[in-house]
Amino acid sequence: xxxxxxLGQMGLTLxxxxxxxxxxxxxxxxGNLLIVSGQLPFAGKSLLAKGKVPTAIDxxxxxxxxxxxxxxxxxxxxxxxxxxLNRIKRVVRLGVFVQSEDSFHDQPQVANGASExxxxxxxxxxxxxxxxxxxxxxPLDAPVEVELVVEA
Amino acid sequence: xxxxxxLGQMGLTLxxxxxxxxxxxxxxxxGNLLIVSGQLPFAGKSLLAKGKVPTAIDxxxxxxxxxxxxxxxxxxxxxxxxxxLNRIKRVVRLGVFVQSEDSFHDQPQVANGASExxxxxxxxxxxxxxxxxxxxxxPLDAPVEVELVVEA
Amino acid sequence: xxxxxxLGQMGLTLxxxxxxxxxxxxxxxxGNLLIVSGQLPFAGKSLLAKGKVPTAIDxxxxxxxxxxxxxxxxxxxxxxxxxxLNRIKRVVRLGVFVQSEDSFHDQPQVANGASExxxxxxxxxxxxxxxxxxxxxxPLDAPVEVELVVEA
Numbered sequence: 270x271x272x273x274x275x276l277g278q279m280g281l282t283l284x285x286x287x288x289x290x291x292x293x294x295x296x297x298x299x300g301n302l303l304i305v306s307g308q309l310p311f312a313g314k315s316l317l318a319k320g321k322v323p324t325a326i327d328x329x330x331x332x333x334x335x336x337x338x339x340x341x342x343x344x345x346x347x348x349x350x351x352x353x354l355n356r357i358k359r360v361v362r363l364g365v366f367v368q369s370e371d372s373f374h375d376q377p378q379v380a381n382g383a384s385e386x387x388x389x390x391x392x393x394x395x396x397x398x399x400x401x402x403x404x405x406x407x408p409l410d411a412p413v414e415v416e417l418v419v420e421a
Numbered sequence: 422x423x424x425x426x427x428l429g430q431m432g433l434t435l436x437x438x439x440x441x442x443x444x445x446x447x448x449x450x451x452g453n454l455l456i457v458s459g460q461l462p463f464a465g466k467s468l469l470a471k472g473k474v475p476t477a478i479d480x481x482x483x484x485x486x487x488x489x490x491x492x493x494x495x496x497x498x499x500x501x502x503x504x505x506l507n508r509i510k511r512v513v514r515l516g517v518f519v520q521s522e523d524s525f526h527d528q529p530q531v532a533n534g535a536s537e538x539x540x541x542x543x544x545x546x547x548x549x550x551x552x553x554x555x556x557x558x559x560p561l562d563a564p565v566e567v568e569l570v571v572e573a
Numbered sequence: 574x575x576x577x578x579x580l581g582q583m584g585l586t587l588x589x590x591x592x593x594x595x596x597x598x599x600x601x602x603x604g605n606l607l608i609v610s611g612q613l614p615f616a617g618k619s620l621l622a623k624g625k626v627p628t629a630i631d632x633x634x635x636x637x638x639x640x641x642x643x644x645x646x647x648x649x650x651x652x653x654x655x656x657x658l659n660r661i662k663r664v665v666r667l668g669v670f671v672q673s674e675d676s677f678h679d680q681p682q683v684a685n686g687a688s689e690x691x692x693x694x695x696x697x698x699x700x701x702x703x704x705x706x707x708x709x710x711x712p713l714d715a716p717v718e719v720e721l722v723v724e725a
Contacts, residue, residue: 291681292688293703307704377443384444399445400459400568403558406707416704529595536596551597552611555710
């Protein structure tokens with residue numbers, strides 16, 4: 270089943286590929302790797318959520334934000350891959366940054382919002398290496414930023 | 422001399438490869454690169470140390486934690502490389518995140534716990550590029566997280 | 574026009590390649606990628622600026638610091654590429670870490686100091702993927718750290 274069919278079954282749709290918020294590009298190919306810039310949880314022109322986890326943003330919202338970052342990254346990958354997400358052969362790595370309160374240490378659970386979506390969409394090929402980190406502040410007060418490397 | 426012999430001479434042993442604390446995999450190969458997920462300083466089922474550097478965790482403890490992260494990453498690499506660490510041709514990059522108090526700026530010294538072990542084990546091939554960063558919070562209150570890229 | 578001519582026209586000069594502040598190397602080649610270690614805004618032996626953005630360091634200073642990090646990274650790349658920056662075929666990725674006050678969310682504007690320089694020097698080939706992150710503390714109290722991946 271195609272990746273987009275699975276998205277459809279999950280009730281999810283790919284957004285328009287977000288434009289960079291500054292002087293860089295959405296993605297770069299080098300060899301058979303596609304490096305996708307750090308994605309914020311944009312839904313259209315505004316962020317799905319703003320603030321720190323877990324006070325302003327609870328775990329469920331944070332996981333949804335991480336998922337939205339992945340959808341945005343995949344929209345970019347799709348544009349780069351001639352419109353065909355099934356050309357992704359392997360999800361290689363996710364870097365997940367969580368805008369965290371000083372006492373919050375459950376970044377892995379937030380990052381699972383991103384990781385579980387990848388595995389659901391790509392199956393075995395969606396299983397990736399990951400680093401999940403807690404930071405004080407992210408651009409635009411986003412609760413999560415996710416960068417992707419995929420093989421295509 | 423084999424990498425494991427050097428480890429033995431140093432009185433160090435490789436742990437069992439740690440299992441991911443969430444929905445990702447320990448490592449991914451892409452081309453001749455092996456990307457190892459961000460490692461926490463697990464020693465068995467619990468962390469070697471918890472808390473921020475340098476208050477809860479002093480420099481010596483933090484360096485030991487960084488070293489433990491590397492041992493865990495190498496245990497994962499060994500499993501991926503058919504049990505033979507000597508198949509690592511080059512340590513390419515370490516990403517080192519230090520859970521830091523707001524006035525602590527000696528992340529490079531902490532990260533040296535990881536870097537010096539790599540150089541001792543792999544000699545010239547252990548000399549790597551590195552980024553060392555201070556963050557507010559890490560998963561499970563770990564003082565250090567280290568991610569690895571090696572060529573094999 | 575050569576990259577160094579453009580630098581000259583901009584009134585910029587490449588510094589001596591900075592030496593690592595600890596036990597790692599300035600850069601590593603793997604395949605056709607050159608991975609440059611996280612660079613601090615050294616100008617000679619001292620940092621161009623110290624402190625958090627935007628209080629101790631304002632936006633203009635922070636952007637200049639990000640630019641200095643790039644110059645240092647390019648000096649390292651030049652040394653690795655037999656003295657010829659024109660061997661860089663593509664700037665692949667910048668990782669930009671901004672030492673930020675808790676309420677500062679304009680990391681992308683700081684990172685543009687780095688990104689815009691790359692685009693000015695390398696044109697289309699200077700357009701890169703990027704992740705910009707806010708962190709509490711950086712080594713030596715630097716306001717910015719930038720790591721580079723280029724294809725050569």
